[in-house]
Amino acid sequence: MTDGVTDNIRRLGERAQSMIDALATISAEEGKLTRLYLSPEHKRAANLVGEWMRRAGLTVRMDAAATMHGFRAAGREGPRKPKRLLVGSHIDTVVDAGKYDGNLGVVAAVIAAEELRVRAIALPFELEVLAFGDEEGVRYPKTMISSSTIAGSVEANVLDMTDAQGMTMRAALAEFGADSSHLTAEAYHRADVVGYLEVHIEQGPVLDQAGEALAVVSAIAGQTRFRASVRGEAGHAGTVPMAIRHDALAGAAEVISLIEAVGRRGAKASLVATVGEIRVSPGASNVIPGAAEFSIDVRAADDATRIAAAAEIRQGARQIALRRGLIFGMETVHEKAVAVAAPRLKRPIASAIADVTGKAPRELMSGAGHDGQTMIRLTDIGMIFVRCRAGISHNPLEFVSAADMGLAVEALIRTIEKIAEENA
Numbered sequence: 541m542t543d544g545v546t547d548n549i550r551r552l553g554e555r556a557q558s559m560i561d562a563l564a565t566i567s568a569e570e571g572k573l574t575r576l577y578l579s580p581e582h583k584r585a586a587n588l589v590g591e592w593m594r595r596a597g598l599t600v601r602m603d604a605a606a607t608m609h610g611f612r613a614a615g616r617e618g619p620r621k622p623k624r625l626l627v628g629s630h631i632d633t634v635v636d637a638g639k640y641d642g643n644l645g646v647v648a649a650v651i652a653a654e655e656l657r658v659r660a661i662a663l664p665f666e667l668e669v670l671a672f673g674d675e676e677g678v679r680y681p682k683t684m685i686s687s688s689t690i691a692g693s694v695e696a697n698v699l700d701m702t703d704a705q706g707m708t709m710r711a712a713l714a715e716f717g718a719d720s721s722h723l724t725a726e727a728y729h730r731a732d733v734v735g736y737l738e739v740h741i742e743q744g745p746v747l748d749q750a751g752e753a754l755a756v757v758s759a760i761a762g763q764t765r766f767r768a769s770v771r772g773e774a775g776h777a778g779t780v781p782m783a784i785r786h787d788a789l790a791g792a793a794e795v796i797s798l799i800e801a802v803g804r805r806g807a808k809a810s811l812v813a814t815v816g817e818i819r820v821s822p823g824a825s826n827v828i829p830g831a832a833e834f835s836i837d838v839r840a841a842d843d844a845t846r847i848a849a850a851a852e853i854r855q856g857a858r859q860i861a862l863r864r865g866l867i868f869g870m871e872t873v874h875e876k877a878v879a880v881a882a883p884r885l886k887r888p889i890a891s892a893i894a895d896v897t898g899k900a901p902r903e904l905m906s907g908a909g910h911d912g913q914t915m916i917r918l919t920d921i922g923m924i925f926v927r928c929r930a931g932i933s934h935n936p937l938e939f940v941s942a943a944d945m946g947l948a949v950e951a952l953i954r955t956i957e958k959i960a961e962e963n964a
């Protein structure tokens with residue numbers, strides 16, 4: 541890289557850092573970052589992002605789901621109505637979050653729009669920066685309400701969902717200042733959209749271990765979440781002989797070991813299987829557990845692998861239950877199919893990353909969920925992953941260097957330019 545390029549990337553990285561730091565001060569809790577959907581903090585963050593969008597020369601509007609849109613018209617007049625390229629991420633966070641998850645993607649998109657203007661780069665399509673307010677799904681039972689609204693997959697009944705305080709989403713939107721009456725009318729049309737791009741931190745350790753700053757995302761893993769239950773018979777821990785017990789927790793433990801084994805065997809297909817939550821009742825040290833309920837989270841890079849793994853877990857668990865005289869149940873609570881990135885967007889992303897890093901990037905699957913999973917119902921998706929230290933995320937220790945952020949922003953700008961060249 542020449543010094544000019546290095547200076548440019550340093551400048552972009554510093555700009556991204558200052559914006560990330562500004563957003564990180566907007567929190568519900570002193571000393572930690574918590575910014576839930578439609579909270580007063582979300583409002584302040586949305587206002588700040590809107591101000592940045594305006595300064596970047598974008599026309600700003602807030603939609604019915606409180607997503608901030610920053611619009612730039614197409615640079616060239618053509619005979620046909622221009623299409624629109626969407627670039628964005630989310631500004632909501634988990635509780636006690638890191639400051640880069642989601643926020644970096646919004647900041648990168650705003651800076652990219654700003655730079656395209658400064659560099660007087662005309663595009664043959666419209667550009668729209670999106671700052672979604674709900675990706676994490678912490679406040680309401682559903683996730684990705686914002687992107688689902690644009691993708692046209694949101695249903696009006698989401699407005700009746702209530703948060704832990706009993707407040708409906710309808711009331712929260714009204715308090716926020718968003719007009720929810722036209723929620724389902726916000727949907728974009730496939731024919732009008734070029735694609736959806738997102739810059740996001742990897743949230744895993746691969747890039748950090750490989751010593752690489754950026755990667756192109758191949759797919760967002762499909763995911764199924766189950767609620768499993770094992771029912772047995774509670775009894776006195778001192779008087780019931782071992783041979784005639786129906787210990788629900790001991791049975792659950794065997795099922796959990798099976799789940800881990802299934803996940804390990806599918807490692808090649810990026811299969812992962814996790815039990816992260818368990819409740820035992822009655823839950824006393826001197827009582828044989830009568831029931832156990834736990835979560836099962838299964839993800840994979842292809843849907844067939846994930847579905848087969850879930851079936852194997854269900855069947856194996858039933859056998860374990862039968863042998864132990866227990867009743868096993870397994871109910872799907874959430875399911876998302878794999879979202880494969882489009883080759884026509886992966887190509888310019890890979891080429892842009894090679895331009896700015898001097899090396900062809902690796903392809904990485906995203907094990908974490910992202911807005912691309914809902915946006916894919918509307919249009920093709922492409923994502924750039926950015927290295928984060930030790931892969932730590934959803935944690936205040938989350939860290940991305942300013943240098944890597946600079947590379948990510950420049951890679952995004954060049955990706956947009958390359959897509960423009962192909963669409964010219």
Ligand SMILES: [Zn+2]
Pocket residue numbers: 630641642675740
């Ligand atoms: Zn995120």
